[in-house]
Structure formats: structure tokens, C-alpha cells
Amino acid sequence: MEIYEALTKDHDQVKTLLEELVELQEHDEYRFILIEEIRNLLVPHARAEESVFYNTLRAIKTDQELVLHGYQEHLEAETLLRTLQVMDRFDLAWRPLAAKLQAAVLQHVAQEESVFFSAAREVFSAAEAEAMGSAFEKLKPKIAEEGLVKSTVDMVINMLPPRLSDKLRSLGGGEVRH
Ligand SMILES: [Fe+2]
Numbered sequence: 543m544e545i546y547e548a549l550t551k552d553h554d555q556v557k558t559l560l561e562e563l564v565e566l567q568e569h570d571e572y573r574f575i576l577i578e579e580i581r582n583l584l585v586p587h588a589r590a591e592e593s594v595f596y597n598t599l600r601a602i603k604t605d606q607e608l609v610l611h612g613y614q615e616h617l618e619a620e621t622l623l624r625t626l627q628v629m630d631r632f633d634l635a636w637r638p639l640a641a642k643l644q645a646a647v648l649q650h651v652a653q654e655e656s657v658f659f660s661a662a663r664e665v666f667s668a669a670e671a672e673a674m675g676s677a678f679e680k681l682k683p684k685i686a687e688e689g690l691v692k693s694t695v696d697m698v699i700n701m702l703p704p705r706l707s708d709k710l711r712s713l714g715g716g717e718v719r720h
């Protein structure tokens with residue numbers, strides 16, 4: 543499976559869960575289960591996407607701005623999710639926050655599936671896209687196992703310029719994921 547299809551499959555799953563979340567009644571505590579599910583899907587997706595897709599794109603293309611913008615949106619979505627998760631169950635402010643998360647994720651994945659994908663299609667062959675797809679699928683469950691703390695460290699490393707992030711990885715700050 544090419545990387546584009548693998549990423550889109552996850553995007554569709556997250557969109558469905560977000561749709562369910564924003565449609566819940568104010569007091570429905572099922573939201574905590576949904577938020578957890580979204581987080582368990584989105585965080586490994588984002589980390590594997592950064593490692594396999596963003597970092598490769600970044601190493602080849604000169605458009606650093608685009609990719610950096612993508613990392614920032616991951617950070618934003620993960621912060622919103624974390625806030626939703628720790629919110630008191632009587633706190634009804636969760637609804638506008640969930641709507642904000644949904645809007646942010648929709649905008650983010652739409653941009654990935656348009657701008658990012660077309661930038662990638664210009665530089666990667668079908669065989670390369672296929673190899674990135676399997677690397678992505680292999681990496682995701684590993685990231686999920688490692689847990690969220692390690693994932694946050696990896697996000698910070700991923701956001702650094704490649705020269706610095708490679709250095710940190712070689713010092714043991716994370717494994718090389720190319
Ligand atoms: Fe994505």
C-alpha cells in the first residue's frame with residue numbers, strides 16, 4: 543500500500559470518531575472512551591507520519607515551512623486531546639473544545655491529502671511510496687507500545703532541523719526512523 547493510501551485510511555477513521563464525539567450529548571461520559579480512542583489512533587499516526595513521511599519529504603524538498611507547519615498542527619491537536627482527556631466530567635466546556643479539535647484535524651488532514659501529497663508525488667516514485675507505506679504500518683504499533691511519554695520526546699526531536707535531530711537520535715534520544 544502506498545503511503546498516501548495508508549495515511550488516508552487513518553484520517554478517515556479519525557474523522558469518523560471525531561464525528562461521533564461532537565454528536566454526543568453534553569453529559570454523555572462515553573466521550574472519555576472516544577477521546578482515548580482518538581488519542582490512541584492519532585498519536586501513533588502523527589509520530590509515524592512525521593518519521594516516515596514528513597522527515598523524508600523534508601530531507602528531499604526544500605519547502606521546510608510546509609512541513610514545520612504540519613508538526614505544529616500535530617502538537618496543537620495533541621494538546622487539545624490531552625486537555626479534553628483531563629477535563630472534569632461535569633465540565634461542559636468540553637463541547638466547544640471538541641468542535642475546535644474536529645475543525646483543526648479536518649483542516650490538517652485536508653492539507654496533507656492535497657498539498658503534502660502532491661509535493662510528495664513530485665519527488666517519490668511509486669516504489670518509494672510503497673516502501674514508505676509499509677514502513678509507516680510497521681512503525682505505528684511500535685510507537686503505540688512505547689507509550690505517550692516517549693512519543694512526546696520523539697515529537698520534539700522530529701521538529702528540530704534534520705542535522706540536529708539526527709545528532710540527538712545518535713545520542714540515544716530516539717531511534718533512527720528513516
Ligand atoms: Fe496524517
Ligand SMILES: [Fe+2]
Nearest residue numbers: 588591616654
Ligand atoms: Fe498529520
